[in-house]
Amino acid sequence: MQDLNTFYDWMLRSAIKTKSTARHYKSGLSACSKDFIEWRLIDKPLTEMSLSELEVAIQKASLSSLFNEKNDRGNNMYSNSLKQYRNFLADNGALLCDSSYEQFIGETRNQTEREAIIRSRIGQGLFRRKLFEKYEGRCVVTGINDKRLLLASHVRPWSVSTNEQRLSSENGLLLSPLYDRLFDVGLIIFDDDGRIICSTELDNQNIDLLNIDRNRRYELKTTAEFINNLRYHQKIIFLGGK
Known part of the structure; x- marks a missing residue:
């Protein structure tokens, strides 16, 4: 299980994000996790997933009109949050569990x-x-x-x-x-x-x-x-x- 604060720290250190951008992506990931569960795309939080499970969740979201509409309104903040979290998991060795x-x-x-x-x-x-x-x-x-x-x-x-x-x-x-x-x-x-x-x-x-x-x-x-x-x-x- 990953911690959102660890994800935030990784964005500052490894992804070279500003504090403001890192906060946006952190909150974006949290919102995605709650929405995906509510929309029944996933059955557990994104922070409890392996990289392979996350990739499946992202694929499901990409086919969801609910996600795409929200992502468009948010100027791609939510899809970018997911991409950053994917790289965070890969960078920290959270590979196929599998x-x-x-x-x-x-x-x-x-x-x-x-x-x-x-x-x-x-x-x-x-x-x-x-x-x-x-x-x-x-x-x-x-x-x-x-x-x-x-x-x-x-x-x-x-x-x-x-x-x-x-x-x-x-x-x-x-x-x-x-x-x-x-x-x-x-x-x-x-x-x-x-x-x-x-x-x-x-x-x-x-x-x-x-x-x-x-x-x-x-x-x-x-x-x-x-x-x-x-x-x-x-x-x-x-x-x-x-």
Whole structure:
């Protein structure tokens, strides 16, 4: 269980928010938790959830007209509060606890497939091999081809993906650790043409230090399925662009 004050302190320390913004997001998260329970989207407070459970809750909220209307009136404060809390949980190691993963594994009867799925979940199996084949063993941004420096990144998170999406190369990117982190916490995303869009929360000094070329088109080998997963990441995870 997480404490709202710990979340507030994390925003000041790690997310580099002002006290005013941190208070808004803290109250926004508290309001979301109460509303989601009232709307029967969840059955326990958001602060009692693991990261995977939170991601499922956020997905349900994104489909709720009640939430979307309130979020629009609040100029996206509530969706931004949820995004910040997601990053807080990830930053503090509150990863899959892991009801969705365990259920998926339990429903898979073929032992060989079960083992492949387990390996793929930790980035060593089928999903990783598919991405290496798709992107010819190179980070889609830097071109790095040292296997030790490459991560198989899901575009739509594991916990809110279907069984097929969890292992599909159309739901993944092969990235070096730095770009994997930028993508995972919503500081960058790609447009349909493969250009990088930076979050408003990433300042120009750090964009320059990261050598992010926002005019270059990276070869993502996109399909309609990939774009659909990218849309989810943009709406639910990305922290707003410029």
